[in-house]
Amino acid sequence: MFAITKIAASDSGGGNQASIAVDLLEFDQGMDKARKAHTRCIISMKAFWRSPSRKNFKAHAVEDMLSRLDEWDAAVTAALKEYNFLLEKYQNSPALLHAYASFCDTVLNDERQASKKREEASAFEKDEGMEEDKSGQDGGYAQSCGMSGGLSETDSKRMMSMHKIKSILPSVLGKEQALLKQLHR
Numbered sequence: 557m558f559a560i561t562k563i564a565a566s567d568s569g570g571g572n573q574a575s576i577a578v579d580l581l582e583f584d585q586g587m588d589k590a591r592k593a594h595t596r597c598i599i600s601m602k603a604f605w606r607s608p609s610r611k612n613f614k615a616h617a618v619e620d621m622l623s624r625l626d627e628w629d630a631a632v633t634a635a636l637k638e639y640n641f642l643l644e645k646y647q648n649s650p651a652l653l654h655a656y657a658s659f660c661d662t663v664l665n666d667e668r669q670a671s672k673k674r675e676e677a678s679a680f681e682k683d684e685g686m687e688e689d690k691s692g693q694d695g696g697y698a699q700s701c702g703m704s705g706g707l708s709e710t711d712s713k714r715m716m717s718m719h720k721i722k723s724i725l726p727s728v729l730g731k732e733q734a735l736l737k738q739l740h741r
Contacts, residue, residue, distance in 0.1 A: 586642045590655060593635035597663045600628040635659060653677035667714065
């Protein structure tokens with residue numbers, strides 16, 4: 557939607573098509589860098605935890621684990637740098653917000669930040685859904701700059717299980733929960 561908004565603004569305000577193309581290219585390249593760094597984080601985390609699970613775990617494996625931890629730290633730093641740059645420049649992109657939420661959830665283990673970014677992305681998606689698409693086309697630039705299909709792909713299993721637990725909690729605890737609340741007061 558970012559691209560459609562830029563194109564509409566340039567058509568009405570006489571903006572420069574070349575600068576829009578550069579912005580789109582920069583956005584796509586930044587998203588690719590961020591995704592690659594995100595993937596490197598996950599791969600290095602997996603390699604770190606795989607080391608102690610081996611049957612022939614030896615003392616030199618600790619050094620290997622520490623080097624993998626350094627790789628993870630470098631990957632996290634690179635990903636954060638790229639995500640922060642993109643979030644500063646393209647804060648209205650739902651695809652970017654969803655990708656960053658996934659990064660917060662899977663790599664940083666920061667569920668609150670992930671939920672916050674997912675809510676922001678949902679708000680932008682709702683706003684985009686209410687506006688009429690002036691370009692008359694789907695895909696292309698719109699897909700590359702943040703028009704995503706929905707939340708099912710980005711909702712983490714942890715979030716879904718927490719919602720299920722919260723929904724059944726009163727029926728499981730029932731009286732005990734009420735007694736605990738009375739004792740706590």
